[in-house]
Amino acid sequence: MRHVLESVLGPLRRDAQADRIVPPSGATAQLVVLAAAAMAFLAVFALALSLASGRLAERWGDELAEGATIRISAPADARAAQTETALRILETTAGVAFARALDASEQQALLEPWFGPDLDLSSLPVPQLIEIVSEGGGFDAAGLRLRLEAEVPDAVLDDHAQWRAPLVQAADRLKTLGTVSVLLLGVIMAAMVTLAAKTALATNAQVIKVLRLVGASDRYIANAFVRRFTLRTAAGAAVGVMVGMVVVRMLPSASNTAGFLTGLGFQGGQWFLPLLIPVMAGVVAFIATGWAARRVLREVA
């Protein structure tokens, strides 16, 4: 982190010496730094949102592949027979890789969070669960449901895909939204820097005239402005990103159940992604200021 700060602030120190020709500007300059910092701060969250919902979509998508559950809520005496029948049906169903009935201890573990560890399952009409792991393109849920209906009247097929698919879609949309937000922030940054640069160029019309008169090339003049705005924007963005990352770091971390709100953040190598924001901000400022400067200079004799 210190390395990043140093690489941003290093050229800034030199800036004071080499770019004396552009007068020190007051409030406008501070606004550029402030706006860049704010925008970068927001970009960190947009990025975190995008990455988190991407992860979520992926995880839910993976779990989709794991398929479904059959719940047999037959009366206790018929339960074993119906379970057998259901397993037989599943064996002959295309797309089912594997199916097995959960044993009593597994079911107990599933219910433990609600009823505590001392529950005697046999005293309750707990349905039998059958876990289905699908393969290939999955199985035909509607067909399976029809067969179960005919042969195992008390079986209910819980197709995970059915309720997860819209969630995965929503997470994917959210990811797109985050990405679009990052891009939009980039566009706003470009617009903001262009306006600020144009204002600075207009304010310094006399400076530019004098410089042209004494033989300064367009590139020399433009560079003085470009350097200043690039460094300011990048420095502002760096501060915004640092604050943003600290705040994201302080968000409560994701638990096992991982609602997407608590999962908002970066994981592992993703922590390097926000560090690209100041670089990108600098690049955007560099291009925007250069463009504005060239346009203004064309008007000066």
Added chain:
Amino acid sequence: MIELNNVAYSYNGGALLSDISISLAPGSFHFLTGPSGAGKTTLLKLCYGALRPTAGRVAVFGKDLSALSRDEIAGLRRRMGVVHQDCQFLDHLNVSENIALPLDVSGRAIDDAEALEDLSELMAWVGLTHRAEAFPPELSGGERQRAALARGVIMSPDLLIADEPTGNVDWEMSQRLLRLLVELNKMGKTILIATHDLSLIRAAKAQVQARVLRIANNSIQLAGADL
């Protein structure tokens, strides 16, 4: 040094200058005179490429200005000193930094001892040594003119173009500035000065062989010795 061939310049449809043909030889000293608004400043601007003629051809140092890119014009201006009527400076830099500005923008080092010595010599020559640390807005009219002149010659240009260099100063100061210009001319520089101050021209003629170009009725003529 400067050559104008059938140069015309129109401004908002009206012809300000037409059919101007002059040629300034290296080492010559020329005054450009004429009534206010006759186009003296415009003619000078044509000479340093701040304006482009609407017809004809302007050549400086043997180069056709209309054929030059913006960067080449910038390069050309490093070989000539231009002193504006309203001397403009970078107000946030002090006088000595302003005078050294042409060195700065042309990428020449101003840190080495030799350059610093040249700079202080030049400052002494225009009598601004004691004002080196002052900022341009603090200068008097005469000091501004002298600072502009110093900035105009720091690159040791072959050509100096000055627009009313004695416009804002009293007689004594104008004589002092004139002596500086004459001295430059004696060092071999080509001088072109626009002025409406006839007594200045008379004073110059006593010191140097100066020619007078007069603009009137859109055209230019070499004035006689009867001035």
